[in-house]
Amino acid sequence: MWTLVLCLALGIGYIAYDSGTALARRDVVRLEDQLAKLEAENTGLKADIEAALELEKAIEKQHGRKVPPGKAKELVNLVRERLAAGVSLERLAFVIGAAQNEDRCDDEASTKRFIVQTQLGEGANDTVSFANNRIVVTASGTAAIDASGNPEAWFNPALPVAIQFAVAGGATSDASGILPLHPSVVLGGSEYRFNLVAGARGFINVTGHRCDYP
Incomplete structure (x- = not known):
């Protein structure tokens, strides 16, 4: 037991x-x-x-x-x-x-102008190019309205616009807002700095300045 x-x-x-x-x-x-x-x-x-x-x-x-x-x-x-x-x-x-604080840029910038596309359709002279045609710039905006409430044939520069940069190789870069706009596009070893302002009626004036990148 x-x-x-x-x-x-x-x-x-x-x-x-x-x-x-x-x-x-x-x-x-x-x-x-x-x-x-x-x-x-x-x-x-x-x-x-x-x-x-x-x-x-x-x-x-x-x-x-x-x-x-x-x-x-x-x-x-x-x-x-x-x-x-x-x-x-x-x-x-x-x-x-x-990278450095001092920019290395070309001595001269290039200024061109083009027509902004609206909902009324596209027209001639609505594109410009930079970098030996490797960057193509277009823009779209809202048509201006006359006193009777009818849309005009040109865009209203007081309203936002949409900018598109078509880059060689199929890439795109976009910017939007009320003019002036200051976007930039990097292509290879260069940075293209743009200044877009309202020009003559229906037009945007764009200045492109190439700088070394980075």
């Missing part, structure tokens, strides 16, 4: 011990996983700090002045976003290294 009781007690004790050991083992595994995650986060934070410091040094060297901490953080966040979007580190390093 006592032998049976002893055996049962030992059996229960073993089961309890084995269960406790299994629970302890699971706790150890869980704690090890948490520790690994914390170490990974710590490594990521160290990498961000190092990247911020390196970026700050590069900008200071480029521009010869201290960069406010908040601005450096913004730049680091922007770099991380571009990397996450698939932009290569080499490309980002090149752009940052080539």
Whole structure:
């Protein structure tokens, strides 16, 4: 009888011990996983700090002045976003290294004019081109209204217009708002800066100025 009781007690004790050991083992595994995650986060934070410091040094060297901490953080966040979007580190390093405050632009700008398309239809002379015809500019707007409430054949320059730049290769770039507008288009190693203002009735005057990019 006592032998049976002893055996049962030992059996229960073993089961309890084995269960406790299994629970302890699971706790150890869980704690090890948490520790690994914390170490990974710590490594990521160290990498961000190092990247911020390196970026700050590069900008200071480029521009010869201290960069406010908040601005450096913004730049680091922007770099991380571009990397996450698939932009290569080499490309980002090149752009940052080539950036400078002083623009390198052509001595002369080119000014042209074109008719703005309205809901009444399209007309002749409604496009102009820049960059050896690699950038084609068009615009659409709202027709002006006469005193009787009838639409005129020209656009109302006091209302928003939509500008479209068709770029060689099939890309497009859009800008919209009330004139004047100052969009820019990057094509290869050049940035084309545009200034669009209302011209003679029905026309927009657009000035394009080419600068090196970046």
